[in-house]
Amino acid sequence: MFKNELKALLFDAAADSAEARVVRMLSERGAASANDLARATGLARSTISTVLSELRKNRVIVETAQTEASRGVGRPAANFALNPEAGTCVGFHLSLSEMRMMIADVSHSVIFEQNIPLERDYAPAAATDAAKRAIQEAYKSEVLPLSALLGVGVSIAGPVAPDGRVQRASILPTWAGVNIREVFACALERPVFANNESNCAAIAEMTWGAAVGAEDFVFFTIDVGVGGAIVSRGRVLTGVAGAAGEFGHMTLDPNGDLCRCGNRGCLELTAGLNPALAAASRLFGRDIDIEGLVRLAEQGDVGCARLIADTAEIAGRGLGMIGAILNPGLFIVGGGAALAGAILMEPLIASYERHTLVKRGDVPQSQQVRIIGAKYPRSAALMGATALVLRERPLPNHAAFRRPAFLRA
DSSP: OHHHHHHHHHHOTTOOSHHHHHHHHHHHHOSEEHHHHHHHHOOOHHHHHHHHHHHHHTTSEEEESOOOGGGOSSSOOOEEEEOGGGOEEEEEEEOSSEEEEEEEETTSOEEEEEEEEOOTTOOHHHHHHHHHHHHHHHHHHTTOOGGGEEEEEEEESSOBOTTSBBOOOSSSGGGTTOBHHHHHHHHHOSOEEEEEHHHHHHHHHHHTSTTTTOSSEEEEEESSSEEEEEEETTEEOOOTTSOTTOGGGOBSOTTSOBOTTSOBSBTHHHHSSHHHHHHHHHHHTSOOOHHHHHHHHHTTOHHHHHHHHHHHHHHHHHHHHHHHHHOOSEEEEESGGGGGTHHHHHHHHHHHHHHOSSOGGGSOGGGSOEEEEOSOTTTHHHHHHHHHHHHOOOOTTOOTTOOOGGGOO
C-alpha cells in the first residue's frame, strides 16, 4: 500500500500537499532532518512534525542512523529518508556501442550496475528490447520486486528537448529526432525521463557528488568534446529546445576548423581532449585514450602533462566567457579530463583568472568564484539518468501507472 502512496506523492503533478512536498524533497536530497525539510519546503516546523509522523506510520519514510555533524555539539537531530522498500528506479546511458544500466532505491542507495553491449549505431528498437530484458534479469538476480519500479531515466549525448526528443545526435545518429520518452515508455510502460549526458551529470553531482547542497552552479564537461549544464535554484536549465549549456559549440574562430555540429571554430575543437589524444598517440606510436593520457602525466611524462595543461588553458578561456555571462559562484568540472586532478585544475583555474573580468583580488571571499572537480567524472551521466526519476515529474499526459504485462508476477 505504501508503494502506491509514494508513487502518487512523487508523480502527481497537481499534488501540492505538505506530504507531497516533503516526499519530493527527500526524493531529491536523500536523508534530511526536520529542520532541513522545514527550510527547504517553507513549511512550519509543527507541520513538518505532523507530516513526518504520518509518513512514518504509513511506512513511506524511515528514520536513519545518520547524524548532523554540522549542527555542532549536543543531541544529534534525527534524519529521515524515503523507505528503501518503497521503490526503485532504473537509469540507462546510451553510448556508441553499449548501454549502461543502474538501479537505485528511493533512499539514493545504488543497488546494481551493468554494461550491455550492442551493435554500433544500434536502433532505438534494439535499445528498448535490451532494456526490457536487462530490467527483468537484474530484478530477478537482485531479488527485487518489479512492482516497485517507479520509473526509468535515460541519458544521451546531444541536446534533448523538454518533451524527450533528441534534437541532434552526432554520436548516435540513428537517434536524431527520436522521442526517447515515447519509445522507452511504449516498451516499459513506466514513467520515462530523458536528458542529455551533461545535464544528467550535473544532476548526479547534486544528488551524490560535489554539488550536494548547491542550488546554483555551472557544470563544465571536458572530455573528447566539451559540454555542460546550467543549474539555477536546484533545477537544470534546458532552454526552449534543450540546447542550454552546450558550451562546446560557442564559436571562438568563425574561420577555424569545421566542427561536427557544422559550424567552424567551436570551443570543443581545442578545449576538448581530442587534439591532445591525437598528439599523444603520434608521440607514442599507439592509440592513447583519456585514462592512458592521464596515467602517463601522473607518472611524470612532461609531454602528456603539457598536453593536458594546454587543454586546460583553452578551457579556462571558455570558462571566462561563461563567467562573463552568468558569473556563477561555483564551477564543477567533469568529464574524463577531471581524472587528471591538479594536473588539469591548476592551469584551468589560472587560465580562468586571466580571462575573467572580475579577479579574485577584486572581491571578498564570499563573492569569489570556486572551481572544483567533479566527484564522478566517468559515471555521472549514468547516475544522473537514474536520479532523473528521483527529481523530475512525468509529463501531464504520461500513462505513468499502467502495469505492463512483462512486469506482472
